Amino acid sequence: METRMTNQKLKIMEHLQKVRTHPTAEMVYHIVSKDLPAISLATVYRNLNLLAEQGKILRLEINGEYHYDGFCDSHQHLVCTNCGKIMDLGQKEISNYAMKKIKSSDFELKSVRIIFYGVCKNCKEK
Amino acid sequence: METRMTNQKLKIMEHLQKVRTHPTAEMVYHIVSKDLPAISLATVYRNLNLLAEQGKILRLEINGEYHYDGFCDSHQHLVCTNCGKIMDLGQKEISNYAMKKIKSSDFELKSVRIIFYGVCKNCKEK
DNA sequence: ATTCATGCAAAGGGTTTGCAGGAAA
DNA sequence: TTTCCTGCAAACCCTTTGCATGAAT
Numbered sequence: 663m664e665t666r667m668t669n670q671k672l673k674i675m676e677h678l679q680k681v682r683t684h685p686t687a688e689m690v691y692h693i694v695s696k697d698l699p700a701i702s703l704a705t706v707y708r709n710l711n712l713l714a715e716q717g718k719i720l721r722l723e724i725n726g727e728y729h730y731d732g733f734c735d736s737h738q739h740l741v742c743t744n745c746g747k748i749m750d751l752g753q754k755e756i757s758n759y760a761m762k763k764i765k766s767s768d769f770e771l772k773s774v775r776i777i778f779y780g781v782c783k784n785c786k787e788k
Numbered sequence: 789m790e791t792r793m794t795n796q797k798l799k800i801m802e803h804l805q806k807v808r809t810h811p812t813a814e815m816v817y818h819i820v821s822k823d824l825p826a827i828s829l830a831t832v833y834r835n836l837n838l839l840a841e842q843g844k845i846l847r848l849e850i851n852g853e854y855h856y857d858g859f860c861d862s863h864q865h866l867v868c869t870n871c872g873k874i875m876d877l878g879q880k881e882i883s884n885y886a887m888k889k890i891k892s893s894d895f896e897l898k899s900v901r902i903i904f905y906g907v908c909k910n911c912k913e914k
Numbered sequence: 915a916t917t918c919a920t921g922c923a924a925a926g927g928g929t930t931t932g933c934a935g936g937a938a939a
Numbered sequence: 940t941t942t943c944c945t946g947c948a949a950a951c952c953c954t955t956t957g958c959a960t961g962a963a964t
Contacts, residue, residue, distance in 0.1 A: 666938055666943055687929080702946045707929060709944095723849040726954085727928060738886075740895055749895075756889050760864075760882050760902060769866055769875075770907040776886060781896040792918060792963055813954080828921045833954060835919090852929080853953060 663716060671709045673697050678719055678732030684739070684748040686727055724748060724777070742782035751778070791842075797835045799823050804845055804858030810865070810874040812853050850874060850903070868908035877904070 665671075673694045678685075685693070691706040710730050714721040720731040722739065725746050733750075736757045740749040760774045791797075799820045804811075811819070817832040836856050840847040846857040848865065851872050859876075862883045866875040886900045 668938075668944060670945075700946075704930075704947075705945055711930090723852065726849065726854075728852075742895075743898065751890070753889055756886050759885050760904075763879055763882050764877070764904055768909040769868075769904075770912055771904055772869065772906040773904070775903045775905065777901045778886075778890055778895075778897055778899070779901065780898040783894040786896055794919060794963075796920075826921075830922080830955080831920055837955095 665712055665716070670694070670698060670701050670705050671713070673701075674706060674709050675713060675718065675732070678713075678730060681732070682750060684722060684724075684729040684731050686729055690730065722748075722775070722777075738776040738778065740778045740780065740782075742785055743779050744781050744785035747782055747784075749782070791838055796820070796824060796827050796831050797839070799827075800832060800835050801839060801844065801858070804839075804856060807858070808876060810848060810850075810855040810857050812855055816856065848874075848901070848903075864902040864904065866904045866906065866908075868911055869905050870907050870911035873908050873910075875908070 674690055677690060677693055683689075687703065687707050687710055690710065691701070691703045694701055694706065710719065710721070710728075713719045714730070717734065720734055722729045722731060724739075724741055729748060736754050738751040738753060738756060740751055741747070742749075757774050757776060760776065761771065764771055800816055803816060803819055809815075813829065813833050813836055816836065817827070817829045820827055820832065836845070836847070836854075839845045840856070843860065846860055848855045848857060850865070850867055855874060862880050864877040864879060864882060866877055867873070868875075883900050883902060886902065887897065890897055
């Protein structure tokens with residue numbers, strides 16, 4: 663299930679591995695366009711989906727759109743319900759605990775997604 | 789933040805409290821239409837959003853669309869990556885553990901959402 | 915009587931897809 | 940050379956919105 667390497671895919675991958683934000687396809691497109699002015703948004707979408715299927719990046723469903731995350735190690739997300747900001751949380755024990763608890767024979771467990779909702783520091787101060 | 793009671797809102801609420809599935813707006817519309825043939829999809833959306841804002845139902849983002857859940861007590865979801873089926877999981881300890889672990893002063897924590905991904909029994913057998 | 919919710923239809927926004935040309939293997 | 944990927948534009952789908960009517964308080 664390996665796919666052909668292209669400049670577009672490479673730049674997209676590199677960008678996601680560089681930042682610790684959780685950009686949408688549009689945001690990735692905007693950034694990668696600086697290096698590859700001719701790239702199209704459709705290509706960005708196709709590559710993001712491809713990479714996600716291959717398990718090389720994560721695709722998160724937050725605030726009604728997809729956000730992509732270049733880091734696949736076990737972590738969680740914090741989402742501000744006021745400004746929409748997404749932050750990382752590195753508490754492996756939480757995910758581990760959850761995964762261990764679910765030992766159902768009826769369900770072949772693959773992964774967990776844990777999202778915390780609340781109000782971020784910035785929004786709280788206002 | 790109470791809103792006016794209408795027949796439409798009532799039937800939507802009642803339906804969600806009756807089933808343990810996680811219908812989309814479209815599905816709710818389809819069911820509620822049997823009782824209220826004149827109801828519109830827009831009304832269903834408006835009421836579902838209203839109820840979710842008021843904390844009376846949950847709005848889940850799964851498989852690229854919103855699913856609604858009439859049960860707000862602490863629970864988790866299982867999602868089959870093959871057929872898209874959503875199931876409930878009632879392991880309060882998992883959510884409790886997660887919430888307890890996050891005691892950040894920088895973030896005013898409100899809730900957790902925990903989703904397990906994998907392959908359901910039905911899909912596994914094929 | 916006033917305010918708010920509804921139905922309808924149209925618009926919106928994010929994501930996917932068909933196709934012909936072009937790049938990777 | 941063959942296969943796969945790309946760019947472009949159009950299509951898609953879910954969700955939201957504006958407006959005039961009708962229902963709830």
